[in-house]
Amino acid sequence: METWSVFLSSLLVGLSIAAPVGPIGLLTIQRSLEHGPRAGLATGLGAAAADAVYGAIGAYGVSWLVNALVAARMPLALAGGAVLLFMAWQLLRAPLAERAAATAPARDGWHYFAGTFALTLSNPATIFSFIAIFGTLGARLAGGSPWTLVAGVLLGSALWWLLLSAGVARLRSRFDARAQTWVNRASALLLAGFALWQWAGLAAPGGLGGSGRG
Numbered sequence: 001m002e003t004w005s006v007f008l009s010s011l012l013v014g015l016s017i018a019a020p021v022g023p024i025g026l027l028t029i030q031r032s033l034e035h036g037p038r039a040g041l042a043t044g045l046g047a048a049a050a051d052a053v054y055g056a057i058g059a060y061g062v063s064w065l066v067n068a069l070v071a072a073r074m075p076l077a078l079a080g081g082a083v084l085l086f087m088a089w090q091l092l093r094a095p096l097a098e099r100a101a102a103t104a105p106a107r108d109g110w111h112y113f114a115g116t117f118a119l120t121l122s123n124p125a126t127i128f129s130f131i132a133i134f135g136t137l138g139a140r141l142a143g144g145s146p147w148t149l150v151a152g153v154l155l156g157s158a159l160w161w162l163l164l165s166a167g168v169a170r171l172r173s174r175f176d177a178r179a180q181t182w183v184n185r186a187s188a189l190l191l192a193g194f195a196l197w198q199w200a201g202l203a204a205p206g207g208l209g210g211s212g213r214g
Contacts, residue, residue, distance in 0.1 A: 006149060007148050007149075007151065007152045009152070010055075010150075010153050011152040011155055011159075014048070014051060014156025014158075018044070018156070018157040022194065023191055023194045024116055025164070026191060027116065027187075028168070029168050032165045032169045032172075033168060033180060033183060034180060034183075034184075036172070037165045037166050037168075038109055040161075040165030040169060043115075043116050044116070044158070044164065045113055045158055046113040046115060046117035046120065047117070047157065048157035048161060050116075050117050050118075050120035050126075051157045052153055054121075055149060055154070059149045077201065080119060080122030081195040082195070083122065084191045084192070084195035085192055087188075087191055088187075088188040088189070088192040088195070089188070091185070091187055091188035092184070
């Protein structure tokens with residue numbers, strides 16, 4: 001029973017980390033509207049897989065890897081911000097009107113998955129949350145496998161992205177080409193804002209503690 005309790009607790013951790021609106025959430029919403037639920041889900045699952053990786057690092061307490069990530073937090077944050085700005089630029093330069101969905105085919109789902117997987121890993125602030133949370137949950141595992149924690153986080157995060165992409169995709173019929181253009185513009189501005197926020201966090205006391213996720 002204790003193992004199931006830890007699994008359910010870590011599932012809620014995965015949900016709570018994924019749910020706040022951030023750059024990954026914006027990309028999931030935008031791609032679900034433009035390309036459908038599969039594109040949105042692939043985007044979210046990339047973040048879920050990265051959460052599982054950081055969760056495994058926290059659950060197993062791999063100190064040398066934690067230290068390496070902390071040491072690399074500045075280049076990781078700079079790279080992640082640059083990727084967000086590039087994505088914002090891509091959305092802004094899209095055709096402004098009368099764009100039919102057939103003229104903008106969705107990319108392969110693995111492309112979306114890999115992109116958000118790398119983007120989520122580039123935010124080392126995530127690992128600090130997992131280390132703190134898993135330090136508490138790990139004490140309750142009573143000798144069980146840390147993979148119980150990792151599986152819970154992965155499934156919790158994936159569940160959120162499934163619900164979000166499916167829910168948003170149901171609204172696709174209400175968005176014509178002009179409305180989608182405005183969604184893209186708003187998403188681009190918000191993504192750029194997240195990038196600048198992440199870079200500003202480098203100069204703030206405590207480093208990246210305030211960087212956005214989700």
